[in-house]
Amino acid sequence: MTGGVTPAALGADWLASLLDQNSFAWIESPLGAQLERVALRWLRELFNLPAEWGGVLTTGATMANFVSLAAARRWWGERHDRDVDRDGFAGLPPVPVFSSGYVHATAIKALGMLGVGRASVRTFGADDAGRLDRDALRGALEELDGAPAILIGNAGEVNAGDFDPLDELADLADAHGAWLHVDGAFGLFARVSPETAPLAAGAERADSVIADGHKWLNVPYDCGFAFVRDASRLLPVFNASAAYLPQDDPDRPNYGLLGPESSRRGRSFAVWATLAAYGRAGYRELVERNLGHARLAARLVDEAPDLELLAPALLNIVCFRYRPGDLPDDALDDLNARLGETLLADGRVYAGTTRYRGHVAFRPAFVNWRTRDQDVELLVDTIRELGASLR
Numbered sequence: 001m002t003g004g005v006t007p008a009a010l011g012a013d014w015l016a017s018l019l020d021q022n023s024f025a026w027i028e029s030p031l032g033a034q035l036e037r038v039a040l041r042w043l044r045e046l047f048n049l050p051a052e053w054g055g056v057l058t059t060g061a062t063m064a065n066f067v068s069l070a071a072a073r074r075w076w077g078e079r080h081d082r083d084v085d086r087d088g089f090a091g092l093p094p095v096p097v098f099s100s101g102y103v104h105a106t107a108i109k110a111l112g113m114l115g116v117g118r119a120s121v122r123t124f125g126a127d128d129a130g131r132l133d134r135d136a137l138r139g140a141l142e143e144l145d146g147a148p149a150i151l152i153g154n155a156g157e158v159n160a161g162d163f164d165p166l167d168e169l170a171d172l173a174d175a176h177g178a179w180l181h182v183d184g185a186f187g188l189f190a191r192v193s194p195e196t197a198p199l200a201a202g203a204e205r206a207d208s209v210i211a212d213g214h215k216w217l218n219v220p221y222d223c224g225f226a227f228v229r230d231a232s233r234l235l236p237v238f239n240a241s242a243a244y245l246p247q248d249d250p251d252r253p254n255y256g257l258l259g260p261e262s263s264r265r266g267r268s269f270a271v272w273a274t275l276a277a278y279g280r281a282g283y284r285e286l287v288e289r290n291l292g293h294a295r296l297a298a299r300l301v302d303e304a305p306d307l308e309l310l311a312p313a314l315l316n317i318v319c320f321r322y323r324p325g326d327l328p329d330d331a332l333d334d335l336n337a338r339l340g341e342t343l344l345a346d347g348r349v350y351a352g353t354t355r356y357r358g359h360v361a362f363r364p365a366f367v368n369w370r371t372r373d374q375d376v377e378l379l380v381d382t383i384r385e386l387g388a389s390l391r
């Protein structure tokens with residue numbers, strides 16, 4: 001899921017390097033802090049998230065998951081009368097974390113880094129793609145009998161772009177008093193277009209929501225953002241106090257006290273500039289153009305006798321494999337794995353392989369503002385050409 005860089009974002013990112021200010025504290029970079037405040041407000045508007053939520057820019061979705069799940073961990077500790085950020089976890093029960101099979105590897109990584117533990121995650125998949133088994137999740141929540149749990153909803157599964165039913169997860173979180181976190185690294189952008197917004201409906205009811213900047217926002221690496229409904233939970237997690245450091249000041253936010261990094265790059269320059277330059281209408285156009293690329297790719301795959309579409313292209317990912325004739329599945333897996341390597345070595349287009357429902361498959365994801373229809377055609381043609389040469 002490799003985004004591009006808009007001209008406005010690139011220019012502003014150069015400026016961030018040129019000025020080389022530390023976006024830790026307002027006093028060190030009043031410009032960086034004010035741009036971050038405005039950029040976060042505009043991002044909430046772009047995604048139709050409540051204006052009163054707090055947030056912070058991060059290095060990417062992994063650290064945005066970390067920030068949100070840190071807030072969730074703090075909430076869970078409060079429910080057990082414990083300040084876990086001050087006193088740690090000793091003596092507390094394991095933290096129940098529930099998700100569908102769509103949960104992203106980096107949410108699990110973040111839970112490991114937070115000491116909640118990678119193994120704390122239980123996934124409830126109804127099929128071999130990992131689609132949520134609602135009844136099993138409901139049953140697990142009922143078994144907890146009111147004890148607090150963290151739910152992770154996935155807005156955009158990485159292989160085929162499917163979504164968890166966020167509204168239903170929000171209903172379950174309400175009914176069982178759970179924290180709902182939504183990982184929308186790229187899928188949150190579904191909310192930018194009325195065509196796809198229903199896929200991510202319910203994100204506005206979550207306790208925390210994240211997305212990436214360096215994917216569909218098309219700002220340079222590295223950039224992501226976390227939004228938390230109750231922003232007051234961020235400071236106790238990420239505060240760092242010393243006599244020479246500035247303290248919390250809600251009127252002049254010190255974003256280095258609201259996220260994991262202290263000294264920080266002026267990431268807000270590029271986010272502010274790209275949103276200022278293109279606005280909501282520009283981003284809607286960009287998202288819809290990429291949706292069109294995915295639809296075009298899905299149609300070309302569908303029409304090609306030697307390609308097989310493995311899932312509907314709901315958003316911006318098209319999951320398919322090369323399938324010439326009636327080869328057995330293990331031979332097809334071998335062929336597609338070799339084709340994936342050949343494609344990278346060939347160098348005309350860049351697309352990785354995955355395993356989806358047991359099959360080796362391609363999953364090109366369209367998020368770059370410069371992608372054109374002819375690039376999509378080149379991708380499909382190149383895969384077919386190289387596939388034929390391998391047979």
Ligand SMILES: Cc1ncc(COP(=O)(O)O)c(C=O)c1O
Nearest residue numbers: 060061062063104106183185212
């Ligand atoms: C759904 C999802 N969550 C999290 C991540 C992690 O993002 P990043 O690489 O920006 O940390 C990704 C992307 O790789 C993703 O697709």
